[in-house]
Amino acid sequence: MTSAATGYGSPPNPDIDVDIEKKASPSRAVDVGFVRLTLALAGFAGIILIWVILQTTEAALPAIQQFGLGFLVTARWNPVENIYGVLPQIYGSLMTSLVALIFAIPLGIGTAIFLTEGFAPKWVTAPIGFAIELIVAIPSVVLGLWGIFVLIPAVRPIFRAINQTLGWIPFFGGPAPRGPSLLIVAMVLGIMISPIIISITRSTFESLPRSLKEGALALGATRWETILTVMIPAGLSGIVSSIMLALGRALGETMVAAMLSGNANRINISLMQPGSTITALIASQFGEAGRLQVSALMYAGVVLMVLTLLVNIVAEIIIRKFQNLEQ
């Protein structure tokens, strides 16, 4: 039994060997510390971000009290008499972002696919990838200037032609377009945000395991069938996330909207006519605004946050639905 006794509990020193309790050790301290740190930072990030939201809301309070929900359906902005409403700006913000996405989603996803799925050699795709990310860094005031001095003169004849031939469509209607319009804003926004979609969608595609693609191709699927039926569904969350980031940028972009929208304070269904966006309103009025006007601008900011939130919630619901079908 001696041998059995030593054998009991296996290797010679049973006490050390079965020591699996949580106890203080540097690596455990680091581990626990690390998890707590990330928790704390996540919490702190939450606090900061909510702080920004609350602070804006606080600044908006006087206007919220004074104008209430009527602010959302009023189409006037009169600093002289202190009457404010942002209906045209809500329309403008939503329409410019939407149209920008209509440009940017196919362009962005199409380009991301082109750059990752072997349509071109790496020495072609790598520099393109870089150039595309650079666009994000162009100061928006420069893009605004570019829009005024280069893009508007270039597209104005096209706008006019479209307006003349397709003017019966409300979105292209109205008097002969002059240039500054929601559509121009949407075009420049589309250029600004497609790099976001391209970059993130691209890294999503690159991270998908190759075995997935091989699986589909081995069944006789074409390259495009593989992309559409396997790669895109598998990377959907990344793609949607990139679209949401891009949308955020479009909704929040200031100078381009201020410089190119025409800043018309009235609702005009036509995208070729001047309009305005919430950000353009804030940017162009903040510096010279009176007290209540500043508050009304902050109220507009709050409206924009709520809009962003709603759009995100809708996106989330869409993803959930889609993924349920997939699983």
Added chain:
Amino acid sequence: MQTQSLNQTSYVFRTENLNVYYGSNLAVKNVTLNIPARQITAFIGPSGCGKSTILRCFNRTNDLIPGARVEGKLTYHGKDLYAKEVDPVAVRRRIGMVFQKPNPFPKSIYDNVAYGPRVLGMKVDLDEVVETSLRRAALWDEVKDKLKENGQSLSGGQQQRLCIARALAVKPDVILMDEPCSALDPISTRRIEELMKELEEEYTIIIVTHNMQQASRVSDMTAFFSVELVGSNRVGELMEFDRTEVIFNSPTKQATRDYVEGRFG
């Protein structure tokens, strides 16, 4: 099957001096073999000798590995598989493949199997194809109540059978199988082997296996690959290719004899 004499067969694939490189490394060299139609050919040999590499050449899935390069001649029914006018998609549609690591799509079990028929636009009753394929792959009983669940939440062996079912659903001419049974229990393995014998009536099958018993049980032809040191580089090589009973009972090369006699599997 074993009685079917060789001179009744025609060849589906012929390779001549096939070399495969990964980047600048030669992985397999000088492979010359003919794969007979409607028979089962087994590839055996030590790990890393290039069995998977060669197998992937037959349906051009090597095209997808960056840096992989194929030299030499490889014909499929007399047509050069690597000719310019050949479309790898058409190739892969006829030559199905089951991979060494199970790779179900992140979709439901049903959609995994229905995937092929759907993209190929096959005019079939999908429910029926899914059921038949899963039955043949010996998976139906286990998943019939959870066809909507994600294919990736199955056990390792179940995933592999799902991939087999997926490959069967498109009814290819040739089926390449890279160790299809390595993750399977004996019961499923037996069913898959029975299935292979059944399919052999209509299909040409190439299977990579480490299991000597399996190779000798199911295959008609066996190719034995080995590794040779070229400089400091390990290069795979076809040592011997013959009817299975020859390889297992009276191989010509000593290396083959050594390998198959250490009957482990």
Added chain:
Amino acid sequence: MQTQSLNQTSYVFRTENLNVYYGSNLAVKNVTLNIPARQITAFIGPSGCGKSTILRCFNRTNDLIPGARVEGKLTYHGKDLYAKEVDPVAVRRRIGMVFQKPNPFPKSIYDNVAYGPRVLGMKVDLDEVVETSLRRAALWDEVKDKLKENGQSLSGGQQQRLCIARALAVKPDVILMDEPCSALDPISTRRIEELMKELEEEYTIIIVTHNMQQASRVSDMTAFFSVELVGSNRVGELMEFDRTEVIFNSPTKQATRDYVEGRFG
């Protein structure tokens, strides 16, 4: 080893009425078994019966699967593995694991093996540990010239051996192996089996295998799992657990006899 009698052994793990759930699905039920120290215990049974699931309980890697839940008692050297005060990291550090699907890190071969010793801060000569571990896993000769290459560019069998080497490098007390040889050729398989017999002198080993021969060759104890239909749900169950020679030669249950007699491997 086989001669060592049961009453001479002590138990490393004891489980009592272990149930494992995935979400609301019961996957394995009522598992009660004792794993003897310094012996090799094999888990066999049909695919999907829960072998991997139970194995993962022993080092609490199930913790990482969202929705996985363990009920019942599981002790390691008499200590409840799922007790509150137990640190799963300490558990896993002592109880190593080789997974069913090879999962090398996207790092160099060297870094894959050196990973464990590095994170555990083991004061060892890394080069030596890497070489020894790779040798033991029968991979050294094939990779010694390309230690800097990415572990994921190896062949399937090489990847699996790399994962075994990685697990050996941290010198655990217990090694859990989920079908370690399924992707290996007979030569590597023999080396791994020899290695296991060698390790058995100092370590406790649990191995999941579909290979009956392997189970009977290497293991001292064998647990046979089976699947039962509960409603429309397939639930795994421990059918019989005994010394390997008993399970393979004179099992008490008919199901066990049926399974082991269809000796496929």
Added chain:
Amino acid sequence: TSAQAQTVQISGAGATFPAPLLQRWFDAYNRTVDPTVQVSYQSVGSGAGLEQVINGAVDFGVSEAPFSGARLESFRAKYGYEPLQLPLGGGAIEFAYNLPDIKDGELILKRETYCGIVTGEITRWDDNRIKADNPDIANRLPPLDITWVHRSDGSGTTFVFTNHLKAVCPNWTAGAGTSVEWPVGIGAQGNEGVAATIKQEPGAIGYVNQSYAKLENMATARLENKAGNIVEFSTEAATSALDAPIPDDFALLVPDPEGPNDYPIVGLFWVMLYREYPDQEKLTKLVETLKWTQGPEGQAITRELDYIPMPEAAIQRIFAELDAITVNPNAVR
């Protein structure tokens, strides 16, 4: 570091329109007069500039409209005294237009005419009222729609312009402010936006600062003043317009100057100062700098950049106010 220890950093924020002039002044002062004084000016807009002054974040603010309303209350409440606002210069506003055949200065606009344009009563260039104002070029007035271009952002320029409209146009109902609800026209961001829009659109007319009109080479109109004379913009005509009796709080607004040769649309910009500064050295340097801007070198720069210098009489009073600022180490900030 010893050199740095001696430098005095002064910061100011506010109006955009005078920013080039202020930058130029402070740059020249640092280069040619006193290298230890570093004044930084940030053009954040008058309103925001005034908020900075109220918050005590800057040493001075600059605005194109005097302190008023809630902001004035806040300032008083916090500091317990009236803000010190001193005009440093002024500017004029011109009508700039894009008419293919009509050159700079050829177009004459009488009061009723430009009132009609901004209120939308006159919509075409070949309107008889415009023809009546311009007998010489009546046959060259094109059959084009009038596109009225206005600032869409809040600006002192708009304040000065609408302040004038409010005084002279009976039909102008939108009031005066840094931004107003325009009855017609399209909005453009900033002077450069207005300039670009006018240049790109035949038939467009809008208002810009005189320095912008000159530097951008825009065609500008001659206007009728209160005395009924047609005047062209010149620094003299604008200076004489601003040479009016200045009230005690310096909040001089001349919506419609009366002199026979006065240019009709002019306005001032003010520097907003505290009456107590905590730091003697900073105060001394600030006062010296501001006085220099009103001296001969400073005024030369004012003219060079086409701004309007303050009249001599006003400068004496400004200096007196500057000298009256005191040092109080416990000054509220």
Added chain:
Amino acid sequence: MSDSAQLAPEKVDIDITRAAIAPVRNYTGIVLTLLSGLFVAVIIASLSWVLWDVGKEGIQRISWDVLTQTRYPAPGLTEGGFGHAIVGSLMVLATGAALSFPFGILAAVYLSEFGRGTRLAYLVKFSCNVLTGVPAILCGLFAYAVVVRGSGFSAFSGGVALGVLMLPIVIRSTEEALLLVSPDMRLASIGLGSTRFQTTMRVVLPAAAPAIVTGLILALARAAGEAAPLLFTAFNNNFWSTNLFGPVATLPVMVYFFSIIPFRLQQELAWAGALVLLAIVLAASLIARFLVHRTRR
């Protein structure tokens, strides 16, 4: 294996050329390829159009002098440059990055690794979603209220504003990158007895590094071009300053200011400043990718 064993190939209709594929599938593929090629062309054309104009306008005025002189040319004058604004921009960007990168990455680690499904994770995601669409000026006003009112205008407060601007972008893109790392990798590392910390630092983050870097560069690029958050924080400084806690000149503010004044030279400098901003972002991107590439080897 003698050759005589071989018969003529069976008469099977074997077509493995393109023609074997259903025309619809072929044409769909061709159309989609053309379409995506067209999209790429459109993107590249519009991007190069913008880059061309910025480059063309900017390059005219770029000279050694302009890059090294540390005082803006005053309006109406020609002598000067914006070296001090480059340094100031680097200071605020570095501060913003130093605040938001570790912060955002670690917060994202919590969201994807430890806190999945918790209420806090939900809350943080919620606020990130709300703030991605917020105009940058609001971030500036936040930093103004929190930092400037206590300690005055400074490069640091500008960094805070940019940090707040970047934070939601960093968190969202990093979380997305982490979610793409295969669970097998985590399992492998955890199975070797490494702690969550070690798994995160040595396996998960390195595997996600390229995608994370993409997100960081996007965030940095976005922050680099924004003037609005800096107006009330970093303020402006016409003179050389490397004091982190004093006002500094920055490129976007310079670009903003110079682009709205009617002096040709200054307008050209605005374009030049934009070009320098691009160069800074390009350099950051190259360096980051180079580092990732090296550490991953």
